[in-house]
Amino acid sequence: MPLFLSTQDAGFEADFAALLGMKREEAEDVDQAVATIIADVRARGDGAVLELTARFDRLALTADKLAFSKAEIAAEIAKVTPEDRAALELAAARIRAYHERQRPSDLLWTDETGATLGWRFTPIPAAGLYVPGGLATYPSSVLMNAIPAQVAGVKRLVIACPTPGGVVNPLVLLAAELAGVVTVYRMGGAQAIAALAYGTETVQAVDKITGPGNAYVAAAKRRVFGRVGIDMIAGPSEILVIADRDNDPDWIALDLLSQAEHDESAQSILITDDAAFGRAVAAAVERRLETLERRAIAGASWAAHGAVIVVRDLDEAAVLSNRIAPEHLELCVAEPEKLAEKTTEAGAIFLGSWTPEAIGDYVGGPNHVLPTARSARFSSGLSVLDFMKRTTLARMTPEALAAIGPAAERLAISESLQAHGLSVRARLDRLNG
Amino acid sequence: MPLFLSTQDAGFEADFAALLGMKREEAEDVDQAVATIIADVRARGDGAVLELTARFDRLALTADKLAFSKAEIAAEIAKVTPEDRAALELAAARIRAYHERQRPSDLLWTDETGATLGWRFTPIPAAGLYVPGGLATYPSSVLMNAIPAQVAGVKRLVIACPTPGGVVNPLVLLAAELAGVVTVYRMGGAQAIAALAYGTETVQAVDKITGPGNAYVAAAKRRVFGRVGIDMIAGPSEILVIADRDNDPDWIALDLLSQAEHDESAQSILITDDAAFGRAVAAAVERRLETLERRAIAGASWAAHGAVIVVRDLDEAAVLSNRIAPEHLELCVAEPEKLAEKTTEAGAIFLGSWTPEAIGDYVGGPNHVLPTARSARFSSGLSVLDFMKRTTLARMTPEALAAIGPAAERLAISESLQAHGLSVRARLDRLNG
Numbered sequence: 001m002p003l004f005l006s007t008q009d010a011g012f013e014a015d016f017a018a019l020l021g022m023k024r025e026e027a028e029d030v031d032q033a034v035a036t037i038i039a040d041v042r043a044r045g046d047g048a049v050l051e052l053t054a055r056f057d058r059l060a061l062t063a064d065k066l067a068f069s070k071a072e073i074a075a076e077i078a079k080v081t082p083e084d085r086a087a088l089e090l091a092a093a094r095i096r097a098y099h100e101r102q103r104p105s106d107l108l109w110t111d112e113t114g115a116t117l118g119w120r121f122t123p124i125p126a127a128g129l130y131v132p133g134g135l136a137t138y139p140s141s142v143l144m145n146a147i148p149a150q151v152a153g154v155k156r157l158v159i160a161c162p163t164p165g166g167v168v169n170p171l172v173l174l175a176a177e178l179a180g181v182v183t184v185y186r187m188g189g190a191q192a193i194a195a196l197a198y199g200t201e202t203v204q205a206v207d208k209i210t211g212p213g214n215a216y217v218a219a220a221k222r223r224v225f226g227r228v229g230i231d232m233i234a235g236p237s238e239i240l241v242i243a244d245r246d247n248d249p250d251w252i253a254l255d256l257l258s259q260a261e262h263d264e265s266a267q268s269i270l271i272t273d274d275a276a277f278g279r280a281v282a283a284a285v286e287r288r289l290e291t292l293e294r295r296a297i298a299g300a301s302w303a304a305h306g307a308v309i310v311v312r313d314l315d316e317a318a319v320l321s322n323r324i325a326p327e328h329l330e331l332c333v334a335e336p337e338k339l340a341e342k343t344t345e346a347g348a349i350f351l352g353s354w355t356p357e358a359i360g361d362y363v364g365g366p367n368h369v370l371p372t373a374r375s376a377r378f379s380s381g382l383s384v385l386d387f388m389k390r391t392t393l394a395r396m397t398p399e400a401l402a403a404i405g406p407a408a409e410r411l412a413i414s415e416s417l418q419a420h421g422l423s424v425r426a427r428l429d430r431l432n433g
Numbered sequence: 434m435p436l437f438l439s440t441q442d443a444g445f446e447a448d449f450a451a452l453l454g455m456k457r458e459e460a461e462d463v464d465q466a467v468a469t470i471i472a473d474v475r476a477r478g479d480g481a482v483l484e485l486t487a488r489f490d491r492l493a494l495t496a497d498k499l500a501f502s503k504a505e506i507a508a509e510i511a512k513v514t515p516e517d518r519a520a521l522e523l524a525a526a527r528i529r530a531y532h533e534r535q536r537p538s539d540l541l542w543t544d545e546t547g548a549t550l551g552w553r554f555t556p557i558p559a560a561g562l563y564v565p566g567g568l569a570t571y572p573s574s575v576l577m578n579a580i581p582a583q584v585a586g587v588k589r590l591v592i593a594c595p596t597p598g599g600v601v602n603p604l605v606l607l608a609a610e611l612a613g614v615v616t617v618y619r620m621g622g623a624q625a626i627a628a629l630a631y632g633t634e635t636v637q638a639v640d641k642i643t644g645p646g647n648a649y650v651a652a653a654k655r656r657v658f659g660r661v662g663i664d665m666i667a668g669p670s671e672i673l674v675i676a677d678r679d680n681d682p683d684w685i686a687l688d689l690l691s692q693a694e695h696d697e698s699a700q701s702i703l704i705t706d707d708a709a710f711g712r713a714v715a716a717a718v719e720r721r722l723e724t725l726e727r728r729a730i731a732g733a734s735w736a737a738h739g740a741v742i743v744v745r746d747l748d749e750a751a752v753l754s755n756r757i758a759p760e761h762l763e764l765c766v767a768e769p770e771k772l773a774e775k776t777t778e779a780g781a782i783f784l785g786s787w788t789p790e791a792i793g794d795y796v797g798g799p800n801h802v803l804p805t806a807r808s809a810r811f812s813s814g815l816s817v818l819d820f821m822k823r824t825t826l827a828r829m830t831p832e833a834l835a836a837i838g839p840a841a842e843r844l845a846i847s848e849s850l851q852a853h854g855l856s857v858r859a860r861l862d863r864l865n866g
Contacts, residue, residue, distance in 0.1 A: 008667035019459035043853035084847055087840040094837065098550055101542075107534060116784070117798050119529060122777045124811045138848050150572040171847060207810040228668070229811030233659070249864075254856035261852045293851050336828070344555045344824075351549070351828035354860060358830060358853035362841040366552050366825035377640040378557045390801035390813040391777075395769070395784035395791060404527065407520040408795040414517055414604060415571050418726050419694045427787060430681075 002282065002306030006275065014343035023267040024236055024305055028215040038223055040229055042192035046201045052191040057164045061186060063202045068173070068184045076170040077177065084171060091363045092143050092178040098365030099151045102384040110391065115400035117318055119261060121388045123153035124229070126204070129181070130211035131172055133162035133188055139171035140361060144368050144382065145211050146179030152387035157181050158206065162188020181199040193220035197228045206341035210382065231382060236265035239357055241315045242332045245274040247353055253284035255330055258358050260301035261294040267305040269324065271317045278308040316344035323401040325376040328357045347376040398431055435715065439708065440749055453756060457669055457698040457738055461648040471656055478633035485624040488564070488584035490597045494619060496635045501606070501617045509603040510610065517604060517627050521572060524796045525611040528576050529628045531798030535817040541826065548833035554821045556586035557662070559637070561629035562614070563644035564605055565776055566595035568619055572604035573794060577801050577815065578644050579612030585820035591639065593629055595621020626653035632663045642817065664815060668805035669698035672790055673759035675750045677766045678707040680786055685846030688763055691791050693734035694727040700738040702757065704750045711741040725726040751775035758809040761790045780809040
């Protein structure tokens, strides 16, 4: 049974603090193993990648087979059913349309001194996307990572995806094609991250690596950070649903279960202002659990990390929501926009009962790579900006330098940075004589 | 003597690659010491912070003295000369004017299915700014970190600054006041980062920590990342100047030295299409070095990491510049805007001979916290966006769900996420009868 709390309980604050502080995932300590693998790939390049692929993926490759050929990709994509292809194409089109609106604007202006100031956005030259193999291979994640990069204008976009025993998900290759990926490498784990960050004879190094992965991949991404950019290190998924009594308990139960089924570490929380409704949802969860293929996973998540919290009113719900800072927030209330003004800390908000979170995982348009573990307080989901960088621009005229240079010189002197001051002074002296 | 290369030399590619790969800083391994300090602050709160402050900063404080009082701040600020105050106020006003243009826009639209989509930016609730004590206390860095946070709308902005022996730079406190900082704590090192990330009895935890610091501070920021947001881990400063012969060699020499004087690990590189001009700049550097207060530091940096590279033409200069991806790039050429179109990889570009980099450090307006160590390929300088986060918004209507829900259901099934599909199907079934 999940936690059942009420803000009117005497012990609520302590119970809620414990819920917030709950550690849902034990980080596997693989850092030393990963350090060894990265050093091996840096030292031996392709040789190391091929050897590790043979060992971990039971796949004997030669360097020229590390990337899928065009013919291999075409053959795999041919296996996709027309219905699956249509669904993936709809998702790609909607994700692209949403992300195209995120393209930033350059700006350049001249201020009152005559100085020209501004900035310019340019795409990151090359990006690598990690796609897990096996069970957690999600074609939707390929779209969610690759389309923002494509919209940003990244010139070279590659994928690394392990293919244990040589098996690949055809939908992953189709998603890659729809998103403009130029090369798909059959490699995974820390060795793939190392190859993307440092390059090998066959793999050209990239500038940024994004995408989910297991503990080895996460540790490798942390280690190569700085050499290349990385996206966030994602934790287990989570949802908070705020629902009033005017909802079908079964719909809300399914929304909670659609997070719980991801992973035993996932977390689903319901906040409601009606205790009877909360109990009805909990009962509906139990009924639906019996029928789910993934009931072992979803049931374990719900029992260990699930919670139903009864509040006095929706204002109180918003306060708790901001303390949770959920990855996904569903507002199944009469005036969701009004409540959303108060729920400022959330990765993605789903407004109204007709917007199940699963829509956002696939076809809504917004990105499904979102901040977890309360990091929505300070970070955002993946976007086009994650594949661009901003260069600031400044141009002084002699007049502008005359106007603001003396202040720069004075501050440089106050910071004991003499040459800074002199580089301005030498120019001012030319103006003055 | 610095490296003197020409792209026409037989060994150029190898020499240039060595320059790019040069390790300028040995990372001090303080990670274990930092882990212990963080654990201590988490366990003992104020007690640990005060004990460590007494030990490292030779300063015996009580918890109620951890933050400067208003009277103490006023007394320190009264020591600032009118000229220094005016310079700092000019800098603050210009930095604020630049960053106010970075405020992002919210967007909400309705698409052809009737779905409402968009996003919303909100400020990070609380931010902590680390300000080093001692020699490297730069009031300009306080402005560069705090003003973007203030413009973003961060409600609670605090500073942690060690005050060895109780000494503080009055300009730092004035800069804090100008930038809307609410509290300045007398604490530094890993203990300050831990206190900001986890909170103590006296220090309220923040959501993001930015600002420069020594090896202990950098290691602590890495460790608390995830619990709070952090900015980049900055490396030693660097400048690349691309200059043609129509420049005063002395100006360019001073620009190179204004990076070199920061730190023995700093790097200054000149690329020119005129070998004689390159030699003239190198000679000017030697002349200026003799007169500099910080000649030991600047001379060591120039000798160990400096370089003059002679190229055939400016196109070749742009190619090399993009491989270097410098933090600061000065374009002292006849048509700097034209060249800037090709130099896509740079943190900040200074256009034309009248724009010494030092202007950007203080009063230009753009931020001086910029990506180092080739990370301008994939990251950007500090901005207002670093103190905000974006929440995506989606609202389906029954019609919108009918239009795109079946595709979501199909993709959910293809990913074996049954509850995801059911959460959509339950709603579609209601529509269908």
